[in-house]
Amino acid sequence: MTQPLLSAHNLVKSYGTTQALDGVSLAIGAGESVAIMGASGSGKTTLLHTLAGIITPDGGQVVFQGPASPVEVSALSETDRSRLRRESFGFVFQQGLLIPELTAVENVAVPLMLSGYPRREAEARAQHWLQALGLAGMEARRPGELSGGQAQRVAIARAQVTGATVVFADEPTGALDSHTSVDVLNALLGSTVSQGHTLVMVTHDEGVAARCSRVIRVRDGRIVSDSGAAAAPGNPGGHLNAGVQAGHPGAPQSQQYTQQTHQTQQFTQNPYDPQGQQAPSGAQREVRPMFYGDGWGVASAATLPADEMPASQIQVPANVPRGYPLQPGTSGYPQQAAPYGYPQQPQGRPHHNGGQHR
Numbered sequence: 001m002t003q004p005l006l007s008a009h010n011l012v013k014s015y016g017t018t019q020a021l022d023g024v025s026l027a028i029g030a031g032e033s034v035a036i037m038g039a040s041g042s043g044k045t046t047l048l049h050t051l052a053g054i055i056t057p058d059g060g061q062v063v064f065q066g067p068a069s070p071v072e073v074s075a076l077s078e079t080d081r082s083r084l085r086r087e088s089f090g091f092v093f094q095q096g097l098l099i100p101e102l103t104a105v106e107n108v109a110v111p112l113m114l115s116g117y118p119r120r121e122a123e124a125r126a127q128h129w130l131q132a133l134g135l136a137g138m139e140a141r142r143p144g145e146l147s148g149g150q151a152q153r154v155a156i157a158r159a160q161v162t163g164a165t166v167v168f169a170d171e172p173t174g175a176l177d178s179h180t181s182v183d184v185l186n187a188l189l190g191s192t193v194s195q196g197h198t199l200v201m202v203t204h205d206e207g208v209a210a211r212c213s214r215v216i217r218v219r220d221g222r223i224v225s226d227s228g229a230a231a232a233p234g235n236p237g238g239h240l241n242a243g244v245q246a247g248h249p250g251a252p253q254s255q256q257y258t259q260q261t262h263q264t265q266q267f268t269q270n271p272y273d274p275q276g277q278q279a280p281s282g283a284q285r286e287v288r289p290m291f292y293g294d295g296w297g298v299a300s301a302a303t304l305p306a307d308e309m310p311a312s313q314i315q316v317p318a319n320v321p322r323g324y325p326l327q328p329g330t331s332g333y334p335q336q337a338a339p340y341g342y343p344q345q346p347q348g349r350p351h352h353n354g355g356q357h358r
């Protein structure tokens with residue numbers, strides 16, 4: 001590994017008296033598939049969420065190598081972390097966490113719409129992804145009309161549609177039978193690492209972990225083994241928990257983001273739908289705010305048929321800043337071919353659409 005794509009430096013996180021992370025350091029390169037394993041309560045999800053900028057650590061740093069410069073994820077404002085998650089990271093969870101009122105194609109299109117793509121273009125890209133993942137003909141189905149494996153493939157399409165550099169998955173096959181698990185895992189690996197992207201996945205399944213290029217085992221909030229530790233920069237001896245040294249190239253002085261005193265945001269078990277958030281202004285009907293694909297979205301109430309849901313109901317709050325540097329198509333953004341027929345990443349910026357989106 002020359003330059004880590006994502007690195008953690010001495011991460012510490014406590015919940016009350018529970019030490020969920022106790023000095024975790026690691027470095028992950030582009031194109032790696034990393035399985036995080038460990039007993040229940042060992043800190044796997046906390047580590048995944050901290051790497052993804054969902055949880056802010058009490059101590060330590062997470063650095064993401066953006067195309068322009070390294071970004072200290074753990075020091076970003078909540079708004080900038082949300083934008084980073086929305087535009088550079090993808091998420092797949094055990095239960096998919098699809099929006100039940102929306103069709104498959106709408107679910108996949110939402111992250112693009114949140115990034116400013118007009119609905120038609122977003123849905124066209126979403127449709128390509130659904131087809132690539134073997135879901136042609138199911139675009140108009142709602143999550144309740146899909147099998148568990150199909151719903152997970154929709155979730156994978158949603159995670160990939162923005163051209164995410166890193167996909168984080170938390171037990172993506174945990175609710176599936178073994179046959180369906182293989183299908184979903186093939187889809188996940190084929191759409192990420194096969195395109196040079198990175199997959200970081202929590203799993204209890206040794207068979208799933210065996211398909212990954214690297215296995216990290218966690219116990220009591222510490223890394224106890226790492227099959228890729230020797231490859232980590234600054235860790236030539238492969239010492240556990242020693243992944244990256246202080247003074248790493250991701251030092252925050254080249255930070256392009258607005259750094260603010262970050263607020264600790266308490267997430268519920270569903271990080272897509274945290275409590276206590278205010279509905280964005282301008283909502284046209286009764287809505288519930290959704291933290292969707294790590295952007296703000298507005299899902300219609302259950303009474304609103306999905307086919308009546310205009311793009312204008314999916315809005316980004318006014319305080320999301322423009323000019324985010326990590327755009328698909330930007331110099332430095334991976335532009336590798338899609339060897340398995342997966343759609344290419346979106347190119348360039350979306351068209352303006354009457355100011356409904358940023």
Ligand SMILES: Nc1ncnc2c1ncn2[C@@H]1O[C@H](COP(=O)(O)OP(=O)(O)OP(=O)(O)O)[C@@H](O)[C@H]1O
Binds near residue numbers: 015016041044045047
């Ligand atoms: N929001 C929270 N509030 C309080 N304690 C928490 C919270 N989230 C996690 N914990 C505790 O932190 C520790 C690590 O939790 P975490 O969910 O990261 O473990 P895990 O390895 O992913 O577990 P599992 O495999 O059961 O999902 C556990 O003891 C857990 O009870």
